[in-house]
Amino acid sequence: MQKEGKVVPLAAAIDRGARTPLPCLPVLLLQVRDKAALQLRQALQVLFDNADDTLFEMADKAYERCDQNLYFEAMRDLRLKRKSIERGFLDTFYDTFARIGQLDPLARLGDSGVRNKAQLERAAAVEGMVARVLSRDGFALQQLSLRLQALLDRPLHEQHNPLGPAALCGYFLDAGYNLGVGLRVKLILLKLFERYVLRDADLIYGEANQLLAAAGVLPELQPAPRRRAEDRGMSARRGPASLGQAVGADAAGQALFASLQTLLAPARGQFAPRLQAATSAQPVSTADLLRLLTHLQHYVPASHEADDFELGQHLEQLLLRVSVRSGTRRRIAVADEDMINLVGLLFAYIQNDDNLPLSLRALIARLHIPLLKVALLDKGLFSRASHPARRLLNEIAGAAIGWECGGEGLRDNLHLRVERTVQRLLNEFAEDASLFAELLDDFLAFNQDERRRNELLEQRTRDAEEGRARALQARQQVQQVLNQRLRGRVLPQVVVQMLVQAWSQVLLLAWLKQGEASQAWRDALDTLDTLLASISPPHEPQALLLQVPGLLKSLRDGLASVALDSQATREFFQQLEQLHLRACAGNALLPVSDDQSLAEVLVAEDIVLAIAEEPACAPLHFADGQAVALRQVQRMRIGTWVEVFDEDEPLRCKLVARIDSSDRLVFANRTGMKVREWNGASLAQALHRGEVRALDDGLLFERALEVVLDGLRQGQAL
Structure with missing residues (x-):
């Protein structure tokens, strides 16, 4: 019988925060849970990395602005809520595991209430995803359910398996319940969940089965056939041609390096070990030096520990070991030492270049040995701007110059891609030129998508700012027009309010849409002047009667174009009628009105429109x-x-x-x-x-x- 325990991994405890303590579970089951949680966390990170790209592409292809805004808002929501969705997913996963066999993880998907169209479409999408996983990996899932049942010593139906595909979909739907995006975006996210999480369900089931079988839980069950093993094993690698053979000897590079050796002479001993001072020491060949560097390359520490890694000291230790084993003192050849010093000076500059973000400098510092090996094998690195290794370094630095030196946005898509590129070079690069060319092609393709997305967003920012500047210019022009006509005059309050609050919008719209030289702008100004003239007593009734119909029509059309409230429009025209009567009869002949809006006010200060x-x-x-x-x-x-x-x-x-x-x-x-x-x-x-x-x-x-x-x-x- 397995030992019982309450082992909770530290990372899981941090993620879940203050939670209800888990009931006692077999230690072996906790190991299965934690291994699966790690795989799911990594898969979710890949999902969200690609969700951003997918939504951007859909926004780029959308014809309607409302669709574009929908996808851009979804991108923003995902960026803001990504961590909470990941945390919520894992919280539900841990809770379900804690109650394994007691709680049906599919209950949330099988509610029997009345469903609307969105719920039906979502349920249909989930059912299709689950069916595809079961048809593909159902055998491995069945074996896992049998082993969990034997481990728990109680019945466990497949629908109660917390690693089942429907359960995983349920965790994801619960975590994103309050995301606030439309059905189309939710269906897109479900498709991405299938592609990046459920796609590798066989790996989760396979490793869980392997762990349980190795611990003696139903080891007699035949393992499930490995799905897509050949696809995973067949990466597009090129033949193991050496770097020198791939690019050939570069005469220009050789000549350039030869011309630099005189300059490098004073730097000898600065980066390379000092054992070559002994005249009796034999130089190691460049091929042997490359093998020593390849050995050291696998021990390059992580970025935050890179300061503790001194290449010269480690090379010296390896040369001492080689000298002891061979019985002959060994040293580095002068030409190789000069190259070590030259590359060392380059990386010393890079590590102190404050034009680069600090995190980028730390990552590039890890490429010291791979770039040194390239330089030893191909001097064309210094003479050809098109050299793959040189271009890769330049492309990474150019793409990442905008990284901020701190904050949560550090480990974004680009940061993860650069980390993976650096790690692949450290893990795989020996003397194969094709690896640099392959990584350069991959990074260029990735960066092209990143750049295109950023350029579109920059264009939106640029358009918004230019629109804002144009609106500000229009506002200043309208303010000038109103102040020329109103300041210093005594006018009815209702007219001043209408002109400042409503007719200013008519003027703005005409200026922005058709310009200052347009007929619409001139018509709006004429209507303004006619209105002011029509309320100025004394006024000939016959002349006013001829003016009023055209004035009222122009006012109605203008106010309708800016969607002024119909009730407010009606009240204004009623008050304007009173003003026209007063203009015809003279102030003394009309009874005093209780309407304060008809009272006259002095426009003593400049009008400032609060619209931009x-x-x-x-x-x-x-x-x-x-x-x-x-x-x-x-x-x-x-x-x-x-x-x-x-x-x-x-x-x-x-x-x-x-x-x-x-x-x-x-x-x-x-x-x-x-x-x-x-x-x-x-x-x-x-x-x-x-x-x-x-x-x-x-x-x-x-x-x-x-x-x-x-x-x-x-x-x-x-």
């Missing part, structure tokens, strides 16, 4: 000493990255729009969301004070090589 957002930055007076910063602002191109230090964590953003009409520069983060705006003078002042700094987003390898060579030349000149 003010610029976030008021114009600043240009201060002395900021000329250089102002020229820098004027030279900034669209796409320039800056780093802002006005909060606890630095913020990286890039220039996405210049609004010349209002002198505004709009900056967005890497995802295209607007985060800052300045006018030219205020940005120059921020640059001058060090509150903002422009980032150099040039090619990383070229920038590093240029700085290193300049430093070597200056060192030789001293």
Whole structure:
């Protein structure tokens, strides 16, 4: 009989927070649960990574703006609620496991109440997903149910299995119950759940069965056939051609490196071990050095521990071991040492380059050994800008320059892709050029999708800001028109209110839609002037009677175009009728009205329309000493990255729009969301004070090589 226990993994305890203690379960069952939870967590992360891309593609293809907004809102909701959905999924999973055999995990899917159309469609989608998993992996699930029944020593129906496909769907539906998206988006998410979670259900069932069988739970059951084993085993790899054979000897690279060796002579011993000082030591061949580096490559620590890894010290230890085993003191050849020093200087620059986010520098630092091996095998790395290893480094640095140095957004899609790329190089790269080319192709394809999505979001931000600037310009024009005609005059309060609150919208609409030179704009101004003239006593009744029908029609059409409330429109025309009568008869001949809105008021102050957002930055007076910063602002191109230090964590953003009409520069983060705006003078002042700094987003390898060579030349000149 299995030992009983209350073992709860630390990660699970953190995820679930303060929860009701689990009942006693066999330790072996807890191991099955925790292994499955880890696999499900990873699958959910892949699901949400791809959900963002899928919804973006659907928004990109949507013809209707309302559909686009639906998908973009869904993307935003998923980003905000992703963690809570993952946590809710695992919470329900743990709860169901805690009550295994006592609780039907399918009960939530089988409610017998009246269902609406959305519930019926969702239920039909789930039934289809479950049927496909059972037809594919039903044998392995049946074996798992039998083993769990034997382990628990009580009956366990398949529908009570907490790892069944319908149960997994139920956890997902429960976790996303309050997501707030429409049925179409929910069905899309269910399809993604099938593709990225249920697709690998056979792995969950297979590992659980293997764990239970190894512990002696029904080991006599025949294992289920492994599904898609050949597909998983057949990755598109190229033949094991060496890097040198793949690209050939690069004469230009050899010549460049030979010219650099004189400059590198003073740096000898800086990165490579100092054992070569012994004249009797024999140099190890480049092939042997590559094997030593490949050995070290598998021990490169994680990014947060990279500072503790000194390549020179580890190489020295390995050379000592080789010397002891061979009985002969060994050293590194001079040419290889120069290459080690050159690559070491490049990576020293990269690790101190504050144009790169700190997390990116830590990741690139892990590529020191793979890039060194490439350089030892192919000097063309330094002479060919198209070299796959060089391009991969540049592409990663260029794509990730917008990473923020902290915060929860760190491990996003791009960060995970760069991590996987780095880890694959550390795990698999020996001397095969095709791996760099393959990873470059994969990263370029991935980054193209990322860039296209971000560019679309940036364009939406740009359009919104240009629309805002145009609305602000229209507002200023309408304010000027109203102030010219109203300020300083004594007018009925009802007319002033209507002109400021309603007719200003008519003027704005005409200016925005058709422009200042349009007939609609001139007609709206004529109606305004006619209205003011019609209420000014004394007035000839006959002339007024001729004017009123056309005036009333123009007013009605204009107010209807801005959807003014019908009750408010009716009341205004009733009051306007009283004003016209008063204009014809003269104030003294009409009885005093109790209607306060007919009272006259003096328009003493400028009219300010509260219909557009003010610029976030008021114009600043240009201060002395900021000329250089102002020229820098004027030279900034669209796409320039800056780093802002006005909060606890630095913020990286890039220039996405210049609004010349209002002198505004709009900056967005890497995802295209607007985060800052300045006018030219205020940005120059921020640059001058060090509150903002422009980032150099040039090619990383070229920038590093240029700085290193300049430093070597200056060192030789001293």
